[in-house]
Amino acid sequence: MDLTKVVSKITRPMLTEGDIIQMIIEDHKPLKELIQIMKSDRALEERVAAFDDFATQLVLHAKPEELVLYKDMKSKKDLRELAIEGDVEHSLADQMLEEIKRATDPAEKGAKIKVLAELVEHHIKEEENELLPQFQSNSTEEERLSLGSRFLKAKAEFFEMGGDDAPSEALLSGEDLRH
Numbered sequence: 001m002d003l004t005k006v007v008s009k010i011t012r013p014m015l016t017e018g019d020i021i022q023m024i025i026e027d028h029k030p031l032k033e034l035i036q037i038m039k040s041d042r043a044l045e046e047r048v049a050a051f052d053d054f055a056t057q058l059v060l061h062a063k064p065e066e067l068v069l070y071k072d073m074k075s076k077k078d079l080r081e082l083a084i085e086g087d088v089e090h091s092l093a094d095q096m097l098e099e100i101k102r103a104t105d106p107a108e109k110g111a112k113i114k115v116l117a118e119l120v121e122h123h124i125k126e127e128e129n130e131l132l133p134q135f136q137s138n139s140t141e142e143e144r145l146s147l148g149s150r151f152l153k154a155k156a157e158f159f160e161m162g163g164d165d166a167p168s169e170a171l172l173s174g175e176d177l178r179h
């Protein structure tokens with residue numbers, strides 16, 4: 001029997017379906033797969049194709065995460081700094097996305113795709129190992145379910161807008177996103 005598996009099951013409480021933490025972890029899975037291609041030594045075309053897919057999926061994940069999860073965390077004294085750290089890393093990733101889209105020199109494009117992959121890989125790791133556990137111990141299940149449904153709603157709105165560029169918060173219909 002693999003004891004490490006048993007231990008991790010016991011120490012990590014099951015999350016209810018619809019919990020925002022579960023949704024965020026699910027969203028990270030395809031991003032992590034694309035990161036592996038982006039930072040690999042495969043042909044540039046393959047890494048650019050992975051980047052194109054990644055760019056769309058990243059915005060669809062990151063913008064709702066900022067508007068719903070980070071925003072909620074910023075209202076709680078003990079979680080505020082972690083959420084701001086997340087916002088800052090998201091904006092660095094946004095800048096990199098734009099630079100990669102504009103880059104015409106293949107070597108520059110390839111190098112920047114690698115840096116972005118490493119940046120987001122680090123961010124996801126910290127989010128899963130530090131931010132989400134801290135958020136979990138400072139929130140109720142009821143709050144997380146309610147945030148989960150707002151997260152889905154925000155994602156659907158970004159998807160309808162094309163999910164490519166980041167619309168400002170004011171463009172979202174979501175008065176209810178903010179409560």
Ligand SMILES: [Fe+2]
Binds near residue numbers: 024028061124127
């Ligand atoms: Fe995330």
Ligand SMILES: [Fe+2]
Binds near residue numbers: 065086090123127
């Ligand atoms: Fe994030």
